[in-house]
Amino acid sequence: MHRLIPTGEAARPVVFAHVPQPVPGPDEALVKVEAFAPNRGETFLLDRPESRVSGYLLGKDIAGLVVQPAADGSGPGIGTRVVGHPAQGGWAEYAAVPTDALAVLPDTVDTVRAAALPLAGITALRLLRTAGSVAGRRVLLTGASGGVGHYVTELAVAAGAEVTAVTATPERGARLAELGAEVVHDVADARGPFDVVLESTGGPALPVALAKTRPGGTLVWFGQAGRTPVTLDFFDLLGGPERVTIRHFHYAGGPYGPDLATLVRLVAQGRLHPEIGRTADWAETAAVLVDLRERRIRGKAVLLTGGGVR
Structure with a gap:
């Protein structure tokens, strides 16, 4: 499969690499990623020396389709549309996601809006709490x-x-x-x-x-x-x-699934409206990351994996 990996270069912070598909743990579902949303904080992480180390993965906000349910029987079944917040590895065609970091998407919530929810939305909910x-x-x-x-x-x-x-x-x-x-x-x-x-x-x-x-x-x-x-x-x-x-305050600490479910419900009810400043094919991820870092995008940027790799 294809995954975006760091380069250590400010002008082109990521490139595509061909890597093995992830093997999920017993409590993880394998998700075919249809969209992901980078966060500005992740652009800062790309500047760090450790980002050049092989195996350093980014990508915490994804939406897609479960193609392999968790072996322990937890979480959604095969073919379920989901939004997820993995610890890493979301900038790829497939991601292994703990089932307690997933929420099911209703038909009324599209993939783009869903991908824009996890880190920013969970942070907002927990800040207000x-x-x-x-x-x-x-x-x-x-x-x-x-x-x-x-x-x-x-x-x-x-x-x-x-x-x-x-x-x-x-x-x-x-x-x-x-x-x-x-x-x-x-x-x-x-x-x-x-x-x-x-x-x-x-x-x-x-x-x-x-x-x-x-x-x-x-x-x-x-x-x-x-x-x-x-x-x-x-x-x-x-x-x-x-x-x-x-x-x-730091938002981290699971499980994330219940908060994701709350965010999805609010969007479905028309009570929360993600601000999508840019939507693009993931072949444009490097340029989008630069614009996000330089504050040239208002709200969230969402990258779509369906356009293939060029």
Whole structure:
């Protein structure tokens, strides 16, 4: 089968290789991948030296068809349409996926939207659980124009939150405004105080966002998309809001299947709408990864494997 593997080159981060089909474990189903969605964080991983090591695999967001059910009898049967969140290996024609990281797709949810759900959608759900009830609360979301930001905004507004979203440009914030958020383009322009701050950019943005948190509020730090470390000044904190809690957040930890099923149900009910900024044949993956890394794609990018390899 064909798989995309890292090159270590910034301009062409992946190429096709012909490799053996994966052999699933007892609790894994073999899925024929019809679509996958790279994440911007994965583009950062491609920059690391270990990405050049043979066997280093990426690909965590897939949708496709079960062609071999799990040997232990768990999970969906052969021929079932599924969305999955494997630990690795999704940028390929076939992927072995733990059955507790799969959810069945109804006919009303297409493959492209399904592939855009896993990492960003699971992160959004778990972020909001970490934040607690947001009904009637003021929420500040930085780095809001990516896949996570769109899901958080739609879910939080639907739950009754007053959301302020920070995006780099008006174009990147247009859909967030349609979803009901107030959109600003610099965290300094956000009109606080906020009950909850969801911070994903790091660098100088985090201290500014922290200063806009109400006394007793919570800042959840879930990313560093700006790729710049955060520096906090103790004396600035003394002069800022009191009793603010800073929480580190990482979405990982299974099982993922129940959250995927929730996301699929919300999409099927018309309550969650994935933002697909680009759909392309997987022969174009290298160029799409560069555009994703350079923030030239709003929302999610989805690659389709059905067009073959060129």
